[in-house]
Amino acid sequence: MTPPDTSGLLARLRSSDTAVVAPALVEAQKVRAFEAAPIIAELLRSPEGGIRATAAEALGYVGVKAPSRYGEALLPLLGDLESSARACAAEALGALAYEPAIPGLERLVIADGDELVRTSAMEALGAFDGPRILAVAEHATDDPDPTVRAYAVRVIALKGNETFLPMLKKRLEVERDFQPRAALLGARYLLGSNEDIRPLLDLLTDADILQSTIVLNGLWDIIGKAPAASIVRDAAAIRKALAQAKERNELVGRHADEDLKELAKRLGASPN
Numbered sequence: 001m002t003p004p005d006t007s008g009l010l011a012r013l014r015s016s017d018t019a020v021v022a023p024a025l026v027e028a029q030k031v032r033a034f035e036a037a038p039i040i041a042e043l044l045r046s047p048e049g050g051i052r053a054t055a056a057e058a059l060g061y062v063g064v065k066a067p068s069r070y071g072e073a074l075l076p077l078l079g080d081l082e083s084s085a086r087a088c089a090a091e092a093l094g095a096l097a098y099e100p101a102i103p104g105l106e107r108l109v110i111a112d113g114d115e116l117v118r119t120s121a122m123e124a125l126g127a128f129d130g131p132r133i134l135a136v137a138e139h140a141t142d143d144p145d146p147t148v149r150a151y152a153v154r155v156i157a158l159k160g161n162e163t164f165l166p167m168l169k170k171r172l173e174v175e176r177d178f179q180p181r182a183a184l185l186g187a188r189y190l191l192g193s194n195e196d197i198r199p200l201l202d203l204l205t206d207a208d209i210l211q212s213t214i215v216l217n218g219l220w221d222i223i224g225k226a227p228a229a230s231i232v233r234d235a236a237a238i239r240k241a242l243a244q245a246k247e248r249n250e251l252v253g254r255h256a257d258e259d260l261k262e263l264a265k266r267l268g269a270s271p272n
Helices: 003-015 019-029 033-046 049-062 067-079 083-095 099-111 115-125 131-140 146-159 162-174 178-190 194-202 209-225 227-247 250-267
Strands: none
Touching: 003 019, 003 033, 003 178, 003 250, 019 033, 033 049, 049 083, 049 115, 067 083, 067 099, 067 115, 083 099, 083 115, 083 146, 099 115, 115 131, 115 146, 131 146, 131 162, 146 178, 146 250, 162 178, 178 194, 178 209, 194 209, 194 227, 209 227, 209 250, 227 250
Protein backbone atom coordinates (compact mmCIF):
# COMPACT_ATOMS: atom_id res chain seq x y z
CA MET A 1 0.00 0.00 0.00
CA THR A 2 1.35 3.43 -0.96
CA PRO A 3 2.14 5.62 2.08
CA PRO A 4 -0.23 8.61 2.16
CA ASP A 5 2.58 11.14 2.32
CA THR A 6 3.99 10.11 -1.09
CA SER A 7 0.84 9.30 -3.06
CA GLY A 8 0.69 12.84 -4.44
CA LEU A 9 4.35 12.69 -5.38
CA LEU A 10 3.87 9.44 -7.27
CA ALA A 11 0.93 10.95 -9.14
CA ARG A 12 3.03 13.93 -10.19
CA LEU A 13 5.80 11.64 -11.41
CA ARG A 14 3.23 9.97 -13.68
CA SER A 15 2.10 13.30 -15.13
CA SER A 16 2.41 13.93 -18.86
CA ASP A 17 3.49 17.50 -18.11
CA THR A 18 7.27 17.78 -17.81
CA ALA A 19 6.85 21.00 -15.80
CA VAL A 20 5.16 18.85 -13.16
CA VAL A 21 7.48 15.86 -13.46
CA ALA A 22 10.79 17.75 -13.16
CA PRO A 23 10.23 19.17 -9.63
CA ALA A 24 8.66 15.88 -8.57
CA LEU A 25 11.89 14.09 -9.49
CA VAL A 26 13.87 16.53 -7.38
CA GLU A 27 11.48 16.01 -4.47
CA ALA A 28 11.64 12.21 -4.81
CA GLN A 29 15.41 12.38 -4.53
CA LYS A 30 15.30 14.78 -1.60
CA VAL A 31 12.86 12.72 0.49
CA ARG A 32 14.37 9.39 -0.62
CA ALA A 33 11.07 8.11 -1.99
CA PHE A 34 12.31 4.57 -2.63
CA GLU A 35 8.86 3.44 -3.70
CA ALA A 36 9.10 5.88 -6.63
CA ALA A 37 12.07 4.08 -8.19
CA PRO A 38 10.06 2.01 -10.73
CA ILE A 39 8.27 5.11 -12.03
CA ILE A 40 11.53 7.06 -12.19
CA ALA A 41 13.18 4.24 -14.13
CA GLU A 42 10.46 4.58 -16.77
CA LEU A 43 11.35 8.28 -17.08
CA LEU A 44 14.84 7.34 -18.25
CA ARG A 45 13.16 6.84 -21.65
CA SER A 46 11.63 10.32 -21.71
CA PRO A 47 12.08 12.24 -24.98
CA GLU A 48 13.21 15.22 -22.86
CA GLY A 49 16.94 15.18 -22.13
CA GLY A 50 16.51 17.17 -18.94
CA ILE A 51 14.00 14.68 -17.59
CA ARG A 52 16.28 11.75 -18.46
CA ALA A 53 19.17 13.45 -16.65
CA THR A 54 17.16 14.31 -13.55
CA ALA A 55 15.63 10.84 -13.42
CA ALA A 56 19.09 9.27 -13.67
CA GLU A 57 20.36 11.45 -10.84
CA ALA A 58 17.36 10.54 -8.67
CA LEU A 59 17.83 6.82 -9.27
CA GLY A 60 21.29 7.04 -7.78
CA TYR A 61 19.52 7.79 -4.49
CA VAL A 62 16.19 5.99 -4.61
CA GLY A 63 17.42 2.93 -6.52
CA VAL A 64 19.85 1.74 -3.85
CA LYS A 65 17.52 -1.00 -2.62
CA ALA A 66 17.69 -2.75 -6.00
CA PRO A 67 21.03 -1.68 -7.51
CA SER A 68 21.18 -4.41 -10.15
CA ARG A 69 17.70 -3.64 -11.46
CA TYR A 70 18.23 0.09 -11.67
CA GLY A 71 21.86 -0.14 -12.72
CA GLU A 72 20.74 -2.13 -15.74
CA ALA A 73 18.12 0.51 -16.49
CA LEU A 74 20.68 3.31 -16.28
CA LEU A 75 23.35 1.65 -18.40
CA PRO A 76 22.01 2.74 -21.84
CA LEU A 77 22.19 6.39 -20.79
CA LEU A 78 25.99 6.26 -20.86
CA GLY A 79 25.51 6.59 -24.62
CA ASP A 80 22.84 9.29 -24.45
CA LEU A 81 23.12 12.19 -26.88
CA GLU A 82 22.62 14.66 -24.01
CA SER A 83 25.82 15.18 -22.04
CA SER A 84 23.89 15.97 -18.86
CA ALA A 85 22.13 12.60 -19.09
CA ARG A 86 25.45 10.80 -19.57
CA ALA A 87 26.97 12.62 -16.60
CA CYS A 88 24.01 11.95 -14.28
CA ALA A 89 23.83 8.32 -15.35
CA ALA A 90 27.54 7.89 -14.64
CA GLU A 91 27.19 9.36 -11.15
CA ALA A 92 24.15 7.21 -10.42
CA LEU A 93 25.88 4.03 -11.59
CA GLY A 94 28.75 4.83 -9.24
CA ALA A 95 26.32 5.46 -6.39
CA LEU A 96 24.75 2.07 -7.06
CA ALA A 97 28.19 0.44 -7.44
CA TYR A 98 26.89 -1.38 -10.51
CA GLU A 99 29.94 -3.31 -11.74
CA PRO A 100 28.71 -4.01 -15.31
CA ALA A 101 28.96 -0.25 -15.85
CA ILE A 102 32.75 -0.23 -15.44
CA PRO A 103 33.64 -0.65 -19.15
CA GLY A 104 31.20 2.09 -20.17
CA LEU A 105 32.47 4.44 -17.48
CA GLU A 106 36.04 3.79 -18.60
CA ARG A 107 35.10 4.69 -22.17
CA LEU A 108 33.59 7.96 -21.01
CA VAL A 109 36.71 8.90 -19.04
CA ILE A 110 38.97 8.17 -21.97
CA ALA A 111 36.94 9.38 -24.93
CA ASP A 112 33.96 11.60 -24.04
CA GLY A 113 34.23 15.13 -25.38
CA ASP A 114 32.48 16.74 -22.40
CA GLU A 115 34.62 17.46 -19.34
CA LEU A 116 31.66 17.19 -16.94
CA VAL A 117 30.90 13.71 -18.27
CA ARG A 118 34.54 12.67 -17.89
CA THR A 119 34.60 14.06 -14.35
CA SER A 120 31.39 12.26 -13.40
CA ALA A 121 32.62 8.99 -14.88
CA MET A 122 35.97 9.27 -13.09
CA GLU A 123 34.23 9.96 -9.79
CA ALA A 124 31.91 6.99 -10.38
CA LEU A 125 34.84 4.66 -11.01
CA GLY A 126 36.03 5.49 -7.51
CA ALA A 127 33.23 3.26 -6.24
CA PHE A 128 35.07 0.20 -7.54
CA ASP A 129 38.37 -1.53 -6.80
CA GLY A 130 40.97 -3.15 -8.96
CA PRO A 131 44.00 -2.44 -11.14
CA ARG A 132 41.96 -1.46 -14.19
CA ILE A 133 40.33 1.37 -12.21
CA LEU A 134 43.76 2.64 -11.19
CA ALA A 135 45.03 2.33 -14.77
CA VAL A 136 42.18 4.51 -16.05
CA ALA A 137 42.77 7.00 -13.24
CA GLU A 138 46.47 7.22 -14.10
CA HIS A 139 45.55 7.81 -17.75
CA ALA A 140 43.16 10.58 -16.68
CA THR A 141 45.89 12.47 -14.81
CA ASP A 142 46.83 13.70 -18.30
CA ASP A 143 43.30 14.92 -19.09
CA PRO A 144 43.16 18.48 -20.48
CA ASP A 145 40.60 19.47 -17.84
CA PRO A 146 41.96 20.20 -14.33
CA THR A 147 38.84 18.93 -12.56
CA VAL A 148 39.10 15.58 -14.30
CA ARG A 149 42.76 15.40 -13.34
CA ALA A 150 41.91 16.19 -9.71
CA TYR A 151 39.25 13.48 -9.52
CA ALA A 152 41.62 10.98 -11.11
CA VAL A 153 44.27 11.76 -8.51
CA ARG A 154 41.72 11.36 -5.72
CA VAL A 155 40.85 7.88 -6.97
CA ILE A 156 44.55 6.99 -6.91
CA ALA A 157 44.83 8.43 -3.39
CA LEU A 158 41.94 6.35 -2.09
CA LYS A 159 42.51 3.15 -4.06
CA GLY A 160 46.25 3.09 -4.73
CA ASN A 161 49.41 2.45 -2.72
CA GLU A 162 52.94 3.76 -2.30
CA THR A 163 53.97 2.48 -5.74
CA PHE A 164 52.15 5.49 -7.20
CA LEU A 165 54.29 8.01 -5.31
CA PRO A 166 56.95 8.49 -8.05
CA MET A 167 54.30 9.05 -10.71
CA LEU A 168 52.46 11.52 -8.50
CA LYS A 169 55.69 13.38 -7.81
CA LYS A 170 56.34 13.76 -11.53
CA ARG A 171 52.81 15.07 -12.02
CA LEU A 172 53.28 17.52 -9.14
CA GLU A 173 56.43 18.91 -10.76
CA VAL A 174 54.49 19.98 -13.86
CA GLU A 175 50.98 20.63 -12.50
CA ARG A 176 50.08 24.31 -12.22
CA ASP A 177 46.30 24.30 -11.71
CA PHE A 178 45.15 24.68 -8.11
CA GLN A 179 42.64 21.83 -7.82
CA PRO A 180 44.77 19.00 -9.20
CA ARG A 181 47.83 20.38 -7.43
CA ALA A 182 46.01 20.22 -4.09
CA ALA A 183 44.80 16.72 -4.96
CA LEU A 184 48.34 15.61 -5.75
CA LEU A 185 49.69 16.88 -2.44
CA GLY A 186 46.86 15.19 -0.55
CA ALA A 187 47.30 11.95 -2.49
CA ARG A 188 51.02 11.77 -1.82
CA TYR A 189 50.43 12.32 1.89
CA LEU A 190 47.73 9.64 2.01
CA LEU A 191 50.03 7.19 0.26
CA GLY A 192 52.89 7.76 2.67
CA SER A 193 54.83 10.90 1.71
CA ASN A 194 55.14 12.88 4.93
CA GLU A 195 56.70 15.88 3.19
CA ASP A 196 53.50 16.96 1.44
CA ILE A 197 51.24 17.99 4.33
CA ARG A 198 52.92 21.35 4.85
CA PRO A 199 52.63 22.48 1.19
CA LEU A 200 48.99 21.41 1.22
CA LEU A 201 48.25 23.40 4.37
CA ASP A 202 50.13 26.38 2.93
CA LEU A 203 47.64 26.46 0.04
CA LEU A 204 45.01 27.63 2.54
CA THR A 205 46.95 30.79 3.37
CA ASP A 206 45.91 32.89 0.37
CA ALA A 207 43.07 30.70 -0.91
CA ASP A 208 39.74 32.16 -2.00
CA ILE A 209 36.46 30.46 -1.02
CA LEU A 210 36.50 27.94 -3.87
CA GLN A 211 40.16 27.11 -3.36
CA SER A 212 39.63 26.79 0.40
CA THR A 213 36.78 24.37 -0.24
CA ILE A 214 39.05 22.25 -2.43
CA VAL A 215 41.73 22.05 0.26
CA LEU A 216 39.25 21.44 3.06
CA ASN A 217 37.67 18.58 1.10
CA GLY A 218 41.12 17.10 0.65
CA LEU A 219 41.85 17.44 4.35
CA TRP A 220 38.60 15.63 5.13
CA ASP A 221 39.89 12.64 3.15
CA ILE A 222 43.24 12.85 4.91
CA ILE A 223 41.76 13.13 8.39
CA GLY A 224 39.50 10.16 7.80
CA LYS A 225 41.85 7.86 5.91
CA ALA A 226 45.51 8.65 6.64
CA PRO A 227 47.38 6.28 8.98
CA ALA A 228 46.77 7.07 12.62
CA ALA A 229 50.47 7.70 13.26
CA SER A 230 50.53 10.36 10.54
CA ILE A 231 47.45 12.10 11.92
CA VAL A 232 48.84 12.13 15.45
CA ARG A 233 52.18 13.50 14.24
CA ASP A 234 50.65 16.26 12.10
CA ALA A 235 47.49 17.06 14.09
CA ALA A 236 48.86 20.29 15.55
CA ALA A 237 49.79 21.68 12.13
CA ILE A 238 46.44 20.67 10.64
CA ARG A 239 44.53 22.14 13.57
CA LYS A 240 46.44 25.43 13.33
CA ALA A 241 45.81 25.77 9.58
CA LEU A 242 42.11 25.07 10.04
CA ALA A 243 41.83 27.56 12.90
CA GLN A 244 43.44 30.25 10.74
CA ALA A 245 41.12 29.44 7.83
CA LYS A 246 38.11 29.89 10.15
CA GLU A 247 39.06 33.51 10.79
CA ARG A 248 39.00 34.59 7.13
CA ASN A 249 35.46 33.77 6.03
CA GLU A 250 32.24 32.56 7.67
CA LEU A 251 31.48 29.99 4.98
CA VAL A 252 35.03 28.65 5.03
CA GLY A 253 34.86 28.71 8.82
CA ARG A 254 31.86 26.38 8.92
CA HIS A 255 33.62 23.98 6.57
CA ALA A 256 36.81 24.15 8.64
CA ASP A 257 34.77 23.42 11.77
CA GLU A 258 33.57 20.18 10.22
CA ASP A 259 37.16 19.17 9.53
CA LEU A 260 38.15 20.10 13.07
CA LYS A 261 35.35 17.98 14.51
CA GLU A 262 36.42 15.05 12.36
CA LEU A 263 40.03 15.54 13.48
CA ALA A 264 38.98 15.57 17.13
CA LYS A 265 36.92 12.42 16.57
CA ARG A 266 39.89 10.70 14.94
CA LEU A 267 42.11 11.69 17.83
CA GLY A 268 39.48 10.90 20.42
CA ALA A 269 39.63 14.45 21.79
CA SER A 270 37.59 17.63 22.06
CA PRO A 271 37.57 19.82 18.89
CA ASN A 272 38.69 22.72 21.06
